[in-house]
Amino acid sequence: MRLIFLGPPGAGKGTQSERLLRYLRIPHLSTGDMLRSAIAGRTPEGARAEEYMSSGQLVPDPIILELVAARLEKPDCMSGALFDGFPRTLGQAQALDDYLQQHGRPLDLVLELRVPDEAVIKRLSGRGRTDDRPEVIAQRLKAYWSQTRPLTDYYSQRGLLETIDGIGSPDEVFDRIKRAVDKRQSSRTKRPLPPTN
Ligand code: ADP
Numbered sequence: 001m002r003l004i005f006l007g008p009p010g011a012g013k014g015t016q017s018e019r020l021l022r023y024l025r026i027p028h029l030s031t032g033d034m035l036r037s038a039i040a041g042r043t044p045e046g047a048r049a050e051e052y053m054s055s056g057q058l059v060p061d062p063i064i065l066e067l068v069a070a071r072l073e074k075p076d077c078m079s080g081a082l083f084d085g086f087p088r089t090l091g092q093a094q095a096l097d098d099y100l101q102q103h104g105r106p107l108d109l110v111l112e113l114r115v116p117d118e119a120v121i122k123r124l125s126g127r128g129r130t131d132d133r134p135e136v137i138a139q140r141l142k143a144y145w146s147q148t149r150p151l152t153d154y155y156s157q158r159g160l161l162e163t164i165d166g167i168g169s170p171d172e173v174f175d176r177i178k179r180a181v182d183k184r185q186s187s188r189t190k191r192p193l194p195p196t197n
Helices: 013-024 031-040 044-054 061-072 090-102 117-125 134-148 151-157 170-190
Strands: 002-006 028-030 081-084 109-114 161-165
Touching: 002 013, 002 151, 013 028, 013 081, 013 170, 028 031, 028 061, 031 044, 031 061, 044 061, 061 090, 090 151, 109 151, 109 170, 117 134, 151 161, 161 170
Parallel strands: 002 081, 002 109, 028 081, 109 161
Antiparallel strands: none
16 A cells, blocks of 8 residues: 655654554655655765755755655565655655656555644644754744645545544544545455456
8 A cells, every 4th residue: 555644743643654554564755764864874965955954944856856766666665655744745746646657556545634733833842853943843834834735635636635633642543544544445455457468
C-alpha cells in the first residue's frame, strides 16, 4: 500500500506514523527525517536545507525531490511506502504523481490529520526541537496553510483523500486511521485486475 500522511506540524503525525508503519509493514519516507540526517551528515543538500528549516520555511522542491527519488529507488519501496511530510507543495505532488505513474506504482490513499491551530501550538511548544520556537512554529503553520493544505483539494478531486479527526487519545485517533486504511484496502482487493497482456 502507498499512502500519504498530510497534516500540520504537531498534528500527531509522528506518533500515528509509527503505529501505521507497524500495522502495514511498509517503509517510512519522512522528508523531515531525510533532511535532518542530511544536515547531520554535512551533505551539500543538508547545508542548503538548513537555513530554510531553521526559519520554518519549506525547503525548495528540487532538493526534496532529489532526496525522495533516491529513496524510492531502493528495493524496499517497490511494494509500498508511507510518505510523511511529503509532498508539501503542488509541485512536489505533481512530481510524485509523474514518478509513480511512470513506475506503475499508484497511490492508494491520502490521510489528512485535522487538528486546529490552537492545539498544534500547544503540542509543539512542549517538544523542544530547534524549530519549535514560537516564531518558527508560526512560520511553519503559515507554510502549511498556504502551500500544503491546498493539496487536500488536489487529492480529493482524485478520490484519494480521507480526513481524520486528530483530536482524541492516540488510540482513538489510530482507530480512525485504521478504519480508513482497512476500508481502502478492502476496496482495493475488490478492484478488477488489469489485463495481463
Ligand atoms: P513538521 O511536520 O513538524 O514541520 P518535519 O520534520 O516534517 O516536521 O519538517 C521539518 C522541516 O523540514 C519543515 O519545516 C521544512 O523546513 C522541512 N521539510 C520537510 N519536508 C519538506 C518537504 N516535503 N518540502 C519542503 N520542506 C520540507
